[in-house]
Amino acid sequence: MTPDSLAAEVLSGNPRAVGRAITRVERGDDVAGLLAVLSPRTGAAQVLGVTGPPGAGKSTLVTRIAAAFRRQGKRVGIVAIDPSSPFSGGAILGDRIRMNELDSDPGVFIRSMATRGAMGGLSRATNDAVDVLDAAGFEVVVIETVGVGQDEVDVVRAADSVAVVVPPGLGDDIQALKAGILEIADLFVVNKADRDGADRTAAELQMNLDFSEHGGWRPPIVRTVATRGDGVGEVVEQFEAHRNHLAASGEARERRLRRSRARLRALLEAKFFRAVENDAHNPRGLEDAVARLTDRLVDPYSAADELFRRIAAG
Amino acid sequence: MTPDSLAAEVLSGNPRAVGRAITRVERGDDVAGLLAVLSPRTGAAQVLGVTGPPGAGKSTLVTRIAAAFRRQGKRVGIVAIDPSSPFSGGAILGDRIRMNELDSDPGVFIRSMATRGAMGGLSRATNDAVDVLDAAGFEVVVIETVGVGQDEVDVVRAADSVAVVVPPGLGDDIQALKAGILEIADLFVVNKADRDGADRTAAELQMNLDFSEHGGWRPPIVRTVATRGDGVGEVVEQFEAHRNHLAASGEARERRLRRSRARLRALLEAKFFRAVENDAHNPRGLEDAVARLTDRLVDPYSAADELFRRIAAG
Numbered sequence: 001m002t003p004d005s006l007a008a009e010v011l012s013g014n015p016r017a018v019g020r021a022i023t024r025v026e027r028g029d030d031v032a033g034l035l036a037v038l039s040p041r042t043g044a045a046q047v048l049g050v051t052g053p054p055g056a057g058k059s060t061l062v063t064r065i066a067a068a069f070r071r072q073g074k075r076v077g078i079v080a081i082d083p084s085s086p087f088s089g090g091a092i093l094g095d096r097i098r099m100n101e102l103d104s105d106p107g108v109f110i111r112s113m114a115t116r117g118a119m120g121g122l123s124r125a126t127n128d129a130v131d132v133l134d135a136a137g138f139e140v141v142v143i144e145t146v147g148v149g150q151d152e153v154d155v156v157r158a159a160d161s162v163a164v165v166v167p168p169g170l171g172d173d174i175q176a177l178k179a180g181i182l183e184i185a186d187l188f189v190v191n192k193a194d195r196d197g198a199d200r201t202a203a204e205l206q207m208n209l210d211f212s213e214h215g216g217w218r219p220p221i222v223r224t225v226a227t228r229g230d231g232v233g234e235v236v237e238q239f240e241a242h243r244n245h246l247a248a249s250g251e252a253r254e255r256r257l258r259r260s261r262a263r264l265r266a267l268l269e270a271k272f273f274r275a276v277e278n279d280a281h282n283p284r285g286l287e288d289a290v291a292r293l294t295d296r297l298v299d300p301y302s303a304a305d306e307l308f309r310r311i312a313a314g
Numbered sequence: 315m316t317p318d319s320l321a322a323e324v325l326s327g328n329p330r331a332v333g334r335a336i337t338r339v340e341r342g343d344d345v346a347g348l349l350a351v352l353s354p355r356t357g358a359a360q361v362l363g364v365t366g367p368p369g370a371g372k373s374t375l376v377t378r379i380a381a382a383f384r385r386q387g388k389r390v391g392i393v394a395i396d397p398s399s400p401f402s403g404g405a406i407l408g409d410r411i412r413m414n415e416l417d418s419d420p421g422v423f424i425r426s427m428a429t430r431g432a433m434g435g436l437s438r439a440t441n442d443a444v445d446v447l448d449a450a451g452f453e454v455v456v457i458e459t460v461g462v463g464q465d466e467v468d469v470v471r472a473a474d475s476v477a478v479v480v481p482p483g484l485g486d487d488i489q490a491l492k493a494g495i496l497e498i499a500d501l502f503v504v505n506k507a508d509r510d511g512a513d514r515t516a517a518e519l520q521m522n523l524d525f526s527e528h529g530g531w532r533p534p535i536v537r538t539v540a541t542r543g544d545g546v547g548e549v550v551e552q553f554e555a556h557r558n559h560l561a562a563s564g565e566a567r568e569r570r571l572r573r574s575r576a577r578l579r580a581l582l583e584a585k586f587f588r589a590v591e592n593d594a595h596n597p598r599g600l601e602d603a604v605a606r607l608t609d610r611l612v613d614p615y616s617a618a619d620e621l622f623r624r625i626a627a628g
Contacts, residue, residue: 032615039613127614253608260607260614264600265587267618272586273579275626286578293574294567299353300441300574301346304581311626312589 003033010034010136011041015109018077018136022111025128035128038135043256045077045134045141048239049159054146056165057191061226061235062144066108068236069140075107077133079126081145081155109133123154124266127259130158153184158259160252161242163187163235166205169197182208185219186242189235193223217245275311282310317347324348324450325355329423332391332450336425339442349442352449357570359391359448359455362553363473368460370479371505375540375549376458380422382550383454391447392424393440395459395469423447437468438580441573444472467498472573474566475556477501477549480519483511496522499533500556503549507537531559589625596624 001009001020009017021038025031050062059080066076113125126143133141145156156162164185188205190198202221209219220238224231246252279285289303298306315323315334323331335352339345364376373394380390427439440457447455459470470476478499502519504512516535523533534552538545560566593599603617612620 032613032619035615036613039607040610043610256608257604260604261600263614264603264607264618264621267614268590268622269583269586271618271622272583275622276582286575289578290571290574293353293578294570296354296357299346299350300577300581301349304578304585305346307578308582308585308589 003030004037007034007037007135010038010132013137015106018109018132019111021132022079022113022129025132026113026125028125031128035131039131042131042134045130045138046161046239046243047130047134047141047143047159049143049145049156049162050165051145051156051162052165052189052191053167056167057226058144058146058165061165061189061191061224061232062142064224064226064229064232065142065235065239066140068232070105070107074139075137076109077130077136077138077141078108078110079129079133079141079143080110080112081122081126081143109136109138121266121270123158123262124270126155127158127263154262157184157262160246160255161186161239163189163239165189165191166201167192168195168201186217187219187235187238188221189231190221190223191226193231194225198223216249217242217251272311276307279310285310317344318351321348321351321449324352324446327451329420332423332446333425335446336393336427336443339446340427340439342439345442349445353445356445356448359444359452360475360553360557361444361448361473362454362456363459363470363476364456364479365459365470365476366479366503366505367481370481371540372458372460372479375479375503375505375538375546376456378538378540378543378546379456379549379553380454382546384419384421388453389421389451390423391444391450391452391455392422393443393447393455393457394424394426395436395440395457423450423452435580435584437472437576438584440469441472441577468576471498471576474560474569475500475553477503477553479503479505480515481506482509482515500531501533501549501552502535503545504535504537505540507545508539512537530563531556531565586625590621593624599624 006017006021006024010021021034023029024034048065050058050065052058062078062080066078069076111129113122113129130141130143143156143159162184164182164187166188168190190202190205192198202223205221209221220241222231222234222238224235226232243252246255276286282288285307289298289307292298293300293303320331320335320338324335335348337343338348362379364372364379366372376392376394380392383390425443427436427443444455444457457470457473476498478496478501480502482504504516504519506512516537519535523535534555536545536548536552538549540546557566560569590600596602599621603612603621606612607614607617
């Protein structure tokens with residue numbers, strides 16, 4: 001299928017075309033042609049990020065959030081970033097459970113993307129997948145990631161509003177959470193709030209909140225028991241409240257500019273290193289410089305200067 | 315002081331010059347000239363990385379390791395990456411405590427570097443600081459980082475051998491540790507091993523070890539009580555054993571090539587984006603493209619193509 005005809009099918013909302021387009025996006029296969037048609041047709045979707053440590057119950061919560069938006073008549077696309085590491089296989093299981101709950105609903109589209117193997121970077125692939133879903137007419141798009149690592153932080157920052165989900169009893173280990181993930185929260189969710197330690201975790205988050213002001217928005221802390229659906233309505237309301245705040249404060253545009261900037265930088269960086277590695281006049285240029293640097297025949301700054309001048313000279 | 319005369323003082327081992335050179339490195343101030351002299355005079359130091367979550371007792375352990383190398387007559391330089399976040403201020407306290415223990419010894423040089431504010435990236439600054447210490451004749455250079463975040467992982471990967479320090483009782487939360495940090499360990503240290511949970515933590519690490527083979531090297535698990543010095547001798551022996559393995563297997567050169575590659579890529583990337591942002595013919599080029607992308611007047615791939623062609627054309 002040509003990029004143009006696939007794009008046309010995506011725009012008409014055909015779910016099989018949406019799945020096929022995201023597969024191409026993931027493989028980095030003919031993406032430029034596809035996005036050239038789809039990207040200009042995006043911007044209507046509310047993009048939500050849900051992140052947090054393994055075991056916080058993100059998948060169940062996202063399932064409930066999707067169901068709540070469905071009751072408002074909105075179509076929901078979910079991009080779940082699936083950690084490829086053997087140390088964190090939780091998301092895969094959660095994904096299967098939730099597939100059973102939502103899979104029969106044509107107004108919900110769920111797609112897992114592996115953190116490894118996405119050509120040209122996870123962030124590039126996720127942003128493109130969000131564009132596909134947005135262009136296909138999903139009113140709400142949820143990006144779900146495990147909140148560890150700079151890659152995941154970058155990915156979730158593509159969202160308009162970010163919820164950080166934590167389990168109770170995280171109190172002592174709150175430091176161990178990447179500081180960055182706490183700072184990007186527009187909304188905290190203490191899930192499994194029927195368990196011991198929920199009060200203390202909420203109090204710890206409240207304390208740490210003093211450090212992170214979001215341009216007049218004070219991130220609320222919502223307690224949920226996602227397995228029973230408790231508190232999920234409030235999460236959806238707070239996402240809505242944050243959306244209104246973004247629109248009223250002008251921060252909505254700031255965030256979209258930031259997302260565009262990050263996308264452009266990632267694409268430019270990939271292009272630049274492809275150029276370095278495929279320099280026809282000097283195909284071994286980078287590796288030669290690496291070897292000379294390792295052998296102390298050149299210092300790093302002179303080596304970088306030399307390589308860069310070659311590329312900039314075309 | 316000119317870069318050349320400062321470099322000469324560093325090469326003679328003058329500790330005040332070493333301090334001044336690292337300050338320049340941190341500020342990104344006249345670094346190219348300094349490193350042009352110093353980098354070719356490096357390569358003799360054994361570069362060790364020590365990383366792990368906050369509360370693992372890294373600072374105390376590094377202090378003890380330094381003391382053990384001192385007893386072998388070796389000079390030790392320490393670069394402690396000091397997380398700038400309000401959520402993880404632990405390193406600063408540990409640093410003060412240890413300064414008192416080691417500061418009177420002229421054979422030890424300790425320097426904290428902030429994760430924020432290092433011009434051109436933390437990894438660039440850390441690698442340059444290691445070169446300064448190496449060129450100044452420190453036989454052992456230790457890089458100490460909090461093991462959360464891709465930046466910290468990149469930094470510690472600059473080391474020849476990496477120890478990951480974990481506190482007891484991490485068992486359940488081992489998933490919450492960035493998988494990456496477990497994978498880069500050449501040596502695990504269960505510190506505070508006199509506390510409950512040390513056995514279980516060691517067993518969990520042992521289990522997870524099956525996933526990470528290091529070219530024939532099976533990362534040992536050493537228990538320490540750093541505050542009392544227990545087990546520190548074994549840590550130093552295992553660093554030595556790993557160094558011998560690296561030399562015998564040829565992996566030493568692989569690692570140094572990898573470090574050179576990462577340094578070059580970081581410098582090239584910084585140069586490239588400086589060129590994008592300072593394009594004389596199109597000074598608002600990047601921000602204009604960001605705005606047009608945000609307004610859906612262009613798709614991300616076409617925008618990146620256009621910007622890139624300008625830069626590559628000089």
